[in-house]
Amino acid sequence: MTSRRMLPERDLVEPGPDRPLTVLVDGEPVTGTAGQTIAGVLLGAGRREWRTTTGGAPRGVFCGIGVCFDCLVEVNGLRDVRACLRRAQDGDVVTRQGGPGEAR
Ligand code: FES
Structure with missing residues (x-):
């Protein structure tokens, strides 16, 4: 039987309050786990x-499951990342995207 992983190995992180992380969201530090x-x-x-x-x-x-693309953000300079699928890493730089007049 073949193992089918939904997430890359690097994303298999044990959650827990003892493992805090901080991401920068539009230049503002935001903490998570x-x-x-x-x-x-x-x-x-x-x-x-x-x-x-x-x-x-x-x-x-x-949707929260990677289907609708409503949650797109820029992460570490990479545009169109689905925020509902991408595991946060300590130090990630997250930037809002979209809006009137913004090039696509
Ligand atoms: S919320 Fe639908 S793709 Fe992320």
């Missing part, structure tokens, strides 16, 4: 939206 996704860290910090559509509508988590 090892094992959380970027979306989990943002939601835990009370943020409900972190992207805007080209029409200016706010977006955050909708």
Whole structure:
């Protein structure tokens, strides 16, 4: 029988309050816990939206399972990362993206 992993080995992190992490979100430090996704860290910090559509509508988590792409953020310079799937790493630099007039 073949093992089918959904996450890369580096993302298999034991969650727990003893493993804090800090990510920079638009230049502001936000704390979370090892094992959380970027979306989990943002939601835990009370943020409900972190992207805007080209029409200016706010977006955050909708499906939470990587299907809708509403949660896109830039992480460490890489655009269009699904925040609901990407495990937060200590020191990640997260930037909002989207909005009227922004190049796609
Ligand atoms: S919330 Fe739907 S892809 Fe992330």
